Amino acid sequence: MNTLFTPITAGKLRLQHRVVMAPATRMRTDIGGIPGDLMVEYYRQRASQGGLLIAEATAISPFANAYADAPGIFNDAQSVGWQRVVAAVHAQGGQIVLQLWHPGRQSLPELSEGHQPVAPSALLARDTYGVGKNEDGSYEGKLFPEPRALDEHEIYEIIEEFRLAAIRAKSAGFDGVELHAANGYLPEQFLLDGSNHRQDEWGGSRPNRARFLLEAVSVLTEVWGTGRVGVRISPSGIYGDMHDTDPAATFSYLAGKLNDAGLAYLHIIEPRIVGPEDRETGDYAEPIASRQLREFYHGIIIAAGGFKPEAAEKMLDAGEADLIAFGRLFTSNPDLPGRIRHGYPLAQYQRDTFFGGDARGYTDFPAYAR
Template identity: 50%
Template sequence: MSHASLFSPLQVGPYRLQHRVVMAPLTRMRAERVSFAPRDLNAEYYGQRATAGGLIIAEASPVAATGRGNPATPGIYSDQQVEGWRKVVDAVHARGGFIFLQLWHVGRVSHSSLQPDGALPVAPSAVPITGEDLLAMTAHGKPEPYETPRALETHEIAEVIDAFRIAARNAVAAGFDGVEIHGANGYLLEQFLQSHSNLRTDRYGGSIANRARLLLEIVDAAVGVCGAERVGVRLSPYGVANGSGEPDPMPLYSHVIRALDERGLAWLHFIEPRSSGAGRAEVNHQNVPSAMKLFRPLWRGVLISAGGFDAASAEAAVAAGHADAIAFGRYFISNPDLPARIRHGIPFTPYQRATFYGGGAAGYTDYPFHDEGQRP
């Protein structure tokens, strides 16, 4: 037993959190649609959810135009995007909160309509996402089957690494307290990790060490910019989102986690398998392992877990030492004052899935506070 609680302080890198209720990175698709820069509405949304000494992991943000897989997702590769994010960061810091930016490249989880010049999405190998229920988001809003992506040439991988490095530098310029590398949910870095989507024969494919190389090189690039204590990584072992899934995840993820553990990072962040794919539909996968319980022995640093928690199960996970903090996603959408609701046993406002993605203030900044006097 750790004897910690959701409301005991936690040291995360150089930052001392006053509680352990973390806001998970949540794609909402409400950036400006031409520049892909955050807007004043985005700053209002994050400011509502900031608390003194609380941690927010801002939504996944493409590190390059080629890394985009949805319309209206904010990027972190242009000056205008940096300026937009600065407003968000300032809103969170004004309330005494901490905020990291999640760095993202979707790889094959995209469509040519969203790519520069209508090019095919890139991936480790020319392996498409298949499955009747798996469809690509398109620029015109109509879901379509995924295309066969173009395999990255070996020399292009250096450009991907550099895009993450520049994105980390841009995040620092915007005032973020650090960055999280998105290595989960079937996106580019997980595509490189997993054997069914990575059929390469160069130094980035084949063995587990080779398949893990890109993730680790990108982590090292971000560390070179921010320092290890300001870099986190998100993984989804046993996840099945966006066509992901490794036949035997234990050898792969044990290798990756041990390698990350050596780097002294700010945190490791798991998506629990029971909630894999929760962004698309209501899920509660049965008979799946617990990532935090399986891999906690391999990780000496701060461990964040996300996926399907309520107040009681979050408190139990922290008390048992399975995780040091719990990230909430869907309930942070509908409860801007979520930490206070958990602390005082106040019921949660239900979320409305129909307004998760795109749109304006409805379903974004109009959810009620239990005490409207707390609204920023």
């Protein structure tokens, strides 16, 4: 595992190894989307000297949320909660970036102050579920209702929400931010022609459809400067009822445009992963992997895709990616970098505790006892 443990600089993020913790929705906040003691401990456990953690999808708006007990970054209390998380990670010598998230048409009104979901076009995400919370505290999967199309002034308002969230993240002490443009959320809804039927300057041509994503990146880099912003994409994903007539051309175009954005990295979900649950199998539209987008994007690439350590090492050695993001394995192995480095056995993850609950399956996995 030599390559996984060689230093690398991603923009202005100087890292001592290449084992990245992938963003993973765990639904463990205190009331109001505020990171509490449980989340502080979760991230503290997974921090490592010179390692990078990407914090979970975090709502930038009170009017757009898909998962009960998911975190936000749109008010002071949430910012203070995140500040505690960041301090815990930094105390362990780690670095952490915050994933900024607007789910667009994948929003539940009951979690979004009663607001109808919004999208580029009034097109339903068929057979796609969010997770609501019942009065007894139990969770329930719920279909997203039909969205309404955004007016142009509302598009600019959401871009401004991204800017304000970036400011809050910076004030909380994060080392950077990541735009969540994967898994059928709002930036990808604009990007793909299956979900964007607009006839104005935000739809139609490939440059117009990429405009929202690129303008969101622009305001993030205005706040953070170059080398502190990442973008996550899922070129082969169909989660959220996502389709495009020519995904290879669309994502190749986007990758090329992102060369000029001054990113820290481009974070690519590999074809074997189709949604936020990090499924090991599943159909996908057209397999577009990091190795194809390397031709168009010339900066640092993080690859995510349910990797085992051996496969991760091979991908790095082949030059297809520069860092590898691990999701499921980090849930059950808080000391994952150390386990991989020393060849210690890996604990099996528990799917039934991925989403929501308490410390069980969240902070009760011990580090390896030598």
